[in-house]
Amino acid sequence: MKIKVWDGGTRLFHWVLVLLFALSSYSAFQDKFGIYADIHVYSGVAILALVIWRVLWGLIGSETSRFSHFLRGPKATLDYAKGAMREAPYARVGHNPLGGLSVLLMLLLLAAQTVLGLYSTDAMLFSGPLADSIDSGFAEDLTEVHEIIGFTLMGLVGVHILAIIAYGVRRKANLVGPMITGTREVNEGVSAPKIANPLLALVLFAAVAAAVWYGIF
Ligand code: HEM
Numbered sequence: 001m002k003i004k005v006w007d008g009g010t011r012l013f014h015w016v017l018v019l020l021f022a023l024s025s026y027s028a029f030q031d032k033f034g035i036y037a038d039i040h041v042y043s044g045v046a047i048l049a050l051v052i053w054r055v056l057w058g059l060i061g062s063e064t065s066r067f068s069h070f071l072r073g074p075k076a077t078l079d080y081a082k083g084a085m086r087e088a089p090y091a092r093v094g095h096n097p098l099g100g101l102s103v104l105l106m107l108l109l110l111a112a113q114t115v116l117g118l119y120s121t122d123a124m125l126f127s128g129p130l131a132d133s134i135d136s137g138f139a140e141d142l143t144e145v146h147e148i149i150g151f152t153l154m155g156l157v158g159v160h161i162l163a164i165i166a167y168g169v170r171r172k173a174n175l176v177g178p179m180i181t182g183t184r185e186v187n188e189g190v191s192a193p194k195i196a197n198p199l200l201a202l203v204l205f206a207a208v209a210a211a212v213w214y215g216i217f
Pocket residue numbers: 021024025028029032040041042043044045047110113114115116117118119120121122126127128129143146147150151153
């Protein structure tokens with residue numbers, strides 16, 4: 001039977017994030033004036049709004065999107081990594097303990113990266129919108145950290161994509177399909193997770209986006 005595992009908000013969050021992350025990363029390596037500077041700043045600030053929304057959705061959203069659903073203690077995560085706790089395929093929906101940990105890590109680094117970007121500067125023409133509010137030497141130090149986390153995130157995204165390919169090849173599980181359609185085939189008896197009201201997701205995002213925009217610009 002088919003059940004809904006990812007709500008529309010979480011799926012939209014993911015694919016818009018993929019697009020914006022590609023724009024942020026590409027523009028980071030262009031001459032940052034004019035259009036590329038704008039793309040770098042606005043795609044990054046939009047990622048900040050997405051991540052804040054996702055963290056709140058992790059507290060009040062659909063069951064599979066909640067941190068309480070996919071973050072397990074160190075023992076369960078280690079057991080999973082060692083293969084001792086491999087559930088039968090499709091026995092439980094949502095992120096597995098290792099996947100859940102990488103979701104948390106990506107969200108934390110994306111938040112740090114976009115906040116640091118606000119204070120970053122190339123010490124010439126291109127600065128984040130809040131860089132003028134701090135000492136210029138400190139802003140340059142923060143820019144170094146922004147650069148390091150930027151490369152770390154690019155590596156982590158590479159691992160994320162490889163892990164999903166490996167999962168598909170070794171365990172014959174298609175994880176990408178459900179992240180697009182929201183549904184997946186499960187064994188009889190697996191209960192469908194509770195899906196939150198999409199209107200709540202929309203209102204929450206509108207509030208977060210407005211707060212981020214007026215807080216920064
Ligand atoms: C996830 C989002 C982001 C990623 C992946 C990212 C990545 C990077 C990377 C890799 C660099 C160093 C580029 C180089 O070596 O020349 C950089 C520089 C910079 N970024 Fe970001 N960034 C992001 C978000 C932001 C945001 C939100 C802002 C500002 C609002 C921002 C402002 C800057 C500034 C001012 C620099 C310094 C320019 C330079 O030294 O050339 N970034 N970013």
